[in-house]
Amino acid sequence: MNNGKKYQQDLLEGILSADENISLMEVCGTHTMAIAKSGLRQILPPHIKLLSGPGCPVCVTSQGDIDAIIELVQNEDIILVTFGDMMRVPGTRSSLQEERSQGSDVRVAYSPLDALRIARENPQKEVIFLGIGFETTTPAVGLTVQQAREEGVKNFSVFSVHKMVPPALELIFSDPEIQVDGLICPGHVSAVIGVEPYEILAQKYNRPCVITGFETLDILEGIYMLIKQKQKRQARAEIQYRRVVKPEGNPVAREVIARFFEAVPARWRGLGVIPDSGLKLRDEYADLDARKKFNITEMEEVPIKGCACGEVLMGKIMPAECPLFGRGCTPLQPVGPCMVSHEGSCAAYYRFTPAK
Ligand code: SF4
Numbered sequence: 001m002n003n004g005k006k007y008q009q010d011l012l013e014g015i016l017s018a019d020e021n022i023s024l025m026e027v028c029g030t031h032t033m034a035i036a037k038s039g040l041r042q043i044l045p046p047h048i049k050l051l052s053g054p055g056c057p058v059c060v061t062s063q064g065d066i067d068a069i070i071e072l073v074q075n076e077d078i079i080l081v082t083f084g085d086m087m088r089v090p091g092t093r094s095s096l097q098e099e100r101s102q103g104s105d106v107r108v109a110y111s112p113l114d115a116l117r118i119a120r121e122n123p124q125k126e127v128i129f130l131g132i133g134f135e136t137t138t139p140a141v142g143l144t145v146q147q148a149r150e151e152g153v154k155n156f157s158v159f160s161v162h163k164m165v166p167p168a169l170e171l172i173f174s175d176p177e178i179q180v181d182g183l184i185c186p187g188h189v190s191a192v193i194g195v196e197p198y199e200i201l202a203q204k205y206n207r208p209c210v211i212t213g214f215e216t217l218d219i220l221e222g223i224y225m226l227i228k229q230k231q232k233r234q235a236r237a238e239i240q241y242r243r244v245v246k247p248e249g250n251p252v253a254r255e256v257i258a259r260f261f262e263a264v265p266a267r268w269r270g271l272g273v274i275p276d277s278g279l280k281l282r283d284e285y286a287d288l289d290a291r292k293k294f295n296i297t298e299m300e301e302v303p304i305k306g307c308a309c310g311e312v313l314m315g316k317i318m319p320a321e322c323p324l325f326g327r328g329c330t331p332l333q334p335v336g337p338c339m340v341s342h343e344g345s346c347a348a349y350y351r352f353t354p355a356k
Pocket residue numbers: 306307308309310312319322323324325326329330334335336337338339340346
């Protein structure tokens with residue numbers, strides 16, 4: 001047995017030797033996918049539970065925001081540019097994919113700079129970039145705003161649905177209905193925000209947090225570190241993913257976010273409005289803010305009938321406990337966003353959980 005396999009075996013034995021009940025939540029959609037793909041959940045004993053959390057940005061985009069964007073793209077003078085995962089996310093009556101099939105100009109891009117290029121190429125149209133993601137993706141959008149300003153591109157704007165992770169984690173820890181003993185914290189987001197926000201949460205709620213990488217060995221080690229803390233009655237923030245995450249995070253990326261965006265209350269699908277969890281462009285960039293430019297007011301949130309995405313995203317139920325899972329709702333015909341995004345918990349469970 002090589003060293004890696006031996007270490008993996010030791011970690012697994014350490015985890016399996018835990019004898020008290022423990023529920024851990026993986027916050028990040030990439031972890032959800034990695035855990036589902038590795039089959040880890042199936043080899044853990046029933047008293048060690050892995051719950052999935054609200055860390056898929058597509059899944060938590062509010063239906064009201066999707067509805068507002070859908071209303072915008074019905075204007076034939078508008079080109080909307082977004083990431084591929086957003087296309088099939090259901091709004092109240094439609095999705096961007098359906099709107100495109102009806103003739104709206106909705107384009108998929110890999111970077112906000114693609115949207116700026118499209119704006120330069122189409123000066124007679126208004127080009128809106130749908131800015132989605134957590135602290136990891138926001139700096140690139142801020143820098144694109146700066147470039148648009150410097151180049152004087154007047155027909156470009158950003159519809160920001162960017163969100164920040166720590167306020168959602170605070171909501172989870174403070175909800176007495178959610179039984180979470182510790183958090184498997186996101187690697188990519190933490191590379192920007194560092195360890196401090198988790199230290200504050202760990203101390204305030206007396207529950208451990210471990211910033212974890214995405215390989216199976218990383219995840220096993222992260223779970224082991226959380227279990228060890230629980231056994232020692234500790235509640236600290238630790239970094240397992242040391243090869244990528246520095247304790248101080250990335251101050252340059254945080255400065256870029258702070259330069260272009262400010263924190264505002266934001267509605268998360270299924271979770272409600274979370275104070276200071278959204279990022280809106282600062283007033284000095286109002287001319288590049290699509291919400292201001294097109295006078296968009298918040299739309300009412302109409303729940304999707306039968307969809308339990310909110311409870312899944314809060315770790316209150318497992319995806320298979322939704323009555324529509326695998327019946328009315330599948331990756332080919334998704335009802336809720338958790339089945340649409342490739343990082344959504346329902347899609348991950350559907351793809352990788354063996355049928356009983
Ligand atoms: Fe929503 Fe479908 Fe998941 Fe149910 S199975 S929670 S409807 S995405």
